[in-house]
Amino acid sequence: MRAIVVRFTVAIVVLIASLSLVAARQGKGMRVFAEVERLQDQIALERASEDELVAEVRRLESRTVVEGRAASELGMHIPVGPELRFFGEEER
Numbered sequence: 227m228r229a230i231v232v233r234f235t236v237a238i239v240v241l242i243a244s245l246s247l248v249a250a251r252q253g254k255g256m257r258v259f260a261e262v263e264r265l266q267d268q269i270a271l272e273r274a275s276e277d278e279l280v281a282e283v284r285r286l287e288s289r290t291v292v293e294g295r296a297a298s299e300l301g302m303h304i305p306v307g308p309e310l311r312f313f314g315e316e317e318r
Contacts, residue, residue, distance in 0.1 A: 230287075285291060296302040 293304060
């Protein structure tokens with residue numbers, strides 16, 4: 227009878243220990259999963275920020291903006307008529 231009680235007690239202790247380990251691993255898994263979600267959200271925000279910056283660069287590199295700033299800040303203008311010079315072409 228005593229051996230049965232000892233075996234039963236050992237079985238209960240092993241069961242409780244294994245359940246504790248499972249709970250600890252699940253807790254760690256949930257923390258890792260939360261960190262992954264946080265990083266995914268951060269990546270999405272950074273990608274959106276990058277898209278905005280790329281759009282701003284494209285806008286600033288556009289001909290309209292470059293011509294406007296060249297005219298206002300540097301006093302340049304778009305050549306017309308006889309001011310046009312084509313380089314690299316042989317005269318015909």
